[in-house]
Amino acid sequence: MMKSRLLTWIIGAVALVLVIGLVARSFYFAPVAKLRDKLDSWNAGKAQMEASLADADTVRDRLRAFAETGLGKSTEVAEHRLRTLLGQLCDQSGLAEYVIATREPVAVADPAAKARPVEFNKAMRQEADFVEIEASISGVGPYASAVQALALLERQPWLHRVKDFSIQASSADRKQYEFRASVSTILLPDLATVDTGEQATVEPVPGETLDRLIAWNPFVVVREPTPEVKPQVASLPPEPPSPPYGDWHISGVMHSSQGDVEVIVNNTRTGQSRTLSRGATLLGLTLTGVKGDRVSFTEGESGYEVALGESLADRVRLIE
Secondary structure, three states: OHHHHHHHHHHHHHHHHHHHHHHHHHHHHHHHHHHHHHHHHHHHHHHHHHHHOOOHHHHHHHHHHHHOOOOOOOHHHHHHHHHHHHHHHHHHHOOEEEEEEEOOOEEEEOHHHHHOOOOOOHHHHHOEEEEEEEEEEEEEEOHHHHHHHHHHHHHOOOOOEEEEEEEEEOOOOOOOEEEEEEEEEEEOOOOOOOOOOOOOOOOOOOHHHHHHHHHOOOOOOOOOOOOOOOOOOOOOOOOOOOOOHHHEEEEEEEEOOOOOEEEEEEEOOOOOEEEEEOOOEEOOEEEEEEEOOEEEEEEOOEEEEEEOOOEHHHOEEOOO
């Protein structure tokens, strides 16, 4: 009986401990763990924010310097200066009949605000980051003026974007061109001062840069000059080289018992030796006979004699 009662007490105590544990887990430990995780997240975000703010002074200085490239503190003043400066730019480039039009200023919010981060409150999400004023330009002039106008637009610090441009030939002889461009300037009203943009001018383009740009006109095809065709003079075929008569010398004459005769000739340049009998030919000369120390040859209808020891070049023509 005592053992049964003791067992009952032990089971009840264990059950009570389990119930207390479950209650504590549900109402204390779990909420505390979530709060700790949230606190760790906040601490990490705080550290990241502090690290990003370490160069806040540098960023602030760069923003002030950028704000000074604007054309004023108010949109009215900036829009007026933009039209005036663009007119001066067109005059300097040589454009004629130019038209300048500005659009309604547009307030642009921070792109990061669209993601609705928790660091941005409602007022920060609705606050404009900067104001953009867009303008369009059109005019006509020679190709050099159109290129100069584009180069000047790219050169100006008070123009923060050249959105698009076009250059098209407007005359059949391609001496006049239509130039169009769309540009914009940016205002930071909270950082600009009353003196912002007051000294803005049209900065010129370096001459060597402009000359290099104007030198090539893609609208004009430069034709290569037609090469001069020189009349060809009919050339006569080269004369065949003369036979080397001077190399062959009469070195001897031989008579046989039958009355035949043979003539020995030597080539003094190559050392070659030949024996010619009556009717044999050498360099177009045909051996016909021997009279004493003189050897007779014929060439076509002509007859020649060569003395013993002389070369074929020394032959003497016989008078018929």
